[in-house]
Amino acid sequence: MAGQIIPIVMPKWGLEMREGTVQDWLVKEGKRIEVGEALVDVDTDKISNAVEAADAGLLRRIVAQSGETLPVKALLAVLADNDVSDAEIDAYIAAYEVPAADSDDEDAGPQFQYADVDGIRVRYAKRGPEHGTPVLFIHGFGGDLNNWLFNLDAVAEKHPVIALDLPGHGQSEAKLPGASIAALADFVLKFLRAADVNGPAHLVGHSMGGAIAIQMAAAAPGQVASLALVSPAGLDTAINSGYTDGFVQAQSRRELKPVLEQLFANPELVNRQMIDDMLKFKRMDGVEPLLAELGAALFANGRQSAVLADELEQFGKPVLVFWGKEDQVIPSTQANKAPSSAQVVLFDATGHMAMLEKASEVNAALQRHLAAG
Incomplete structure (x- = not known):
């Protein structure tokens, strides 16, 4: 879809994860990403793992830098086609807010x-x-x-x-x-x-x-x-x-x-x-x-x-x-x-x-x- 911006966010691995530390990016800006492709290594308090792409698209901007510790759902990078301007991407990143922790789990019952x-x-x-x-x-x-x-x-x-x-x-x-x-x-x-x-x-x-x-x-x-x-x-x-x-x-x-x-x-x-x-x-x-x-x-x-x-x-x-x-x-x-x-x-x-x-x-x-x- 023309003009679409797709966020790549810090995943929630397991029931207790609250944050992760960005390690090494495995892809570079400008690369066309396939679904399931490993994008970046993230270290949690349990174990390290690679964040994989849930969507295909062009990697236009890496937002999170190596060494940064970020909460679950924080913005890591942005996918968008070339018809999306840099100004639109800048505005999207500036306006992005991390959703409240566990906001999508409210109806899932108690964690344990x-x-x-x-x-x-x-x-x-x-x-x-x-x-x-x-x-x-x-x-x-x-x-x-x-x-x-x-x-x-x-x-x-x-x-x-x-x-x-x-x-x-x-x-x-x-x-x-x-x-x-x-x-x-x-x-x-x-x-x-x-x-x-x-x-x-x-x-x-x-x-x-x-x-x-x-x-x-x-x-x-x-x-x-x-x-x-x-x-x-x-x-x-x-x-x-x-x-x-x-x-x-x-x-x-x-x-x-x-x-x-x-x-x-x-x-x-x-x-x-x-x-x-x-x-x-x-x-x-x-x-x-x-x-x-x-x-x-x-x-x-x-x-x-x-x-x-x-x-x-x-x-x-x-x-x-x-x-x-x-x-x-x-x-x-x-x-x-x-x-x-x-x-x-x-x-x-x-x-x-x-x-x-x-x-x-x-x-x-x-x-x-x-x-x-």
């Missing part, structure tokens, strides 16, 4: 909700439409619902989304329903009922959360519409206990940093805030002994105690598996244990956290999987 499940208080988040088959995201050992910060809103465009903090993780209570995959799976099934999910749900599980999802499908197949698994535990015995034990035992930033770096193909993704957040979590009352108990039960001596490949083979509904070829926690060769009917996606230059490291590709494949399922 809490449920009591078997006497354990659980934090969770709901996003997306009210109707449709819900998608439940289950994080891994030592993680929380923020592990899905690049994925929840993308899936919530078309599907109801729920993400929880497992017992003893995130801001859920530091209590375990049992230190086994079976006990955790039973707990999450009860959580779904507490969250008013009475029909089947699509399950998306990462690492330990993947094993929990497989066990849920085996225990209650009628409650599970499909499975999407990111570097899942539960397919074979091997696991890097140097990571799991190291995570439990680390007491300082210096000790924890090299442990967390094992999660990513690019260790620079582990920033100071991520390390500080993890230390803060580990120092919460009761968390460290709980993690030690869980790690010893599930991953002792570099072996997974729950191997569920046969159960997954018998599931009989759509299964999607993602794995980073440089996964240092659970070997990507275990993807060979996925059912022959499963769709398996292997990523180059990617570690244990494909949903963060390859968010766009994971989201696109996940949306196709959910549409088919």
Whole structure:
């Protein structure tokens, strides 16, 4: 459309993001941008990621400079065709106001909700439409619902989304329903009922959360519409206990940093805030002994105690598996244990956290999987 000016703004990644710091621009003024093209790297207090173009057009003006920290929805750049004058662009930039924080979330309900499940208080988040088959995201050992910060809103465009903090993780209570995959799976099934999910749900599980999802499908197949698994535990015995034990035992930033770096193909993704957040979590009352108990039960001596490949083979509904070829926690060769009917996606230059490291590709494949399922 002649005369149209399209803003590129600071995205909101995840439920808690309030601002981001502009790093390096990956494109130059005067370039014609395609939808999905990476434009600029932004650093948040959780992780760095590239802002991708939601619209195609000519990049006429870069507004935000490297090193600037800006709130969500602040103007980063402007797309406009050559028939828009520089004066019009100047006027647009001068008049641009950052919308009030969360102004588009007023009708979305509270950011976080809490449920009591078997006497354990659980934090969770709901996003997306009210109707449709819900998608439940289950994080891994030592993680929380923020592990899905690049994925929840993308899936919530078309599907109801729920993400929880497992017992003893995130801001859920530091209590375990049992230190086994079976006990955790039973707990999450009860959580779904507490969250008013009475029909089947699509399950998306990462690492330990993947094993929990497989066990849920085996225990209650009628409650599970499909499975999407990111570097899942539960397919074979091997696991890097140097990571799991190291995570439990680390007491300082210096000790924890090299442990967390094992999660990513690019260790620079582990920033100071991520390390500080993890230390803060580990120092919460009761968390460290709980993690030690869980790690010893599930991953002792570099072996997974729950191997569920046969159960997954018998599931009989759509299964999607993602794995980073440089996964240092659970070997990507275990993807060979996925059912022959499963769709398996292997990523180059990617570690244990494909949903963060390859968010766009994971989201696109996940949306196709959910549409088919």
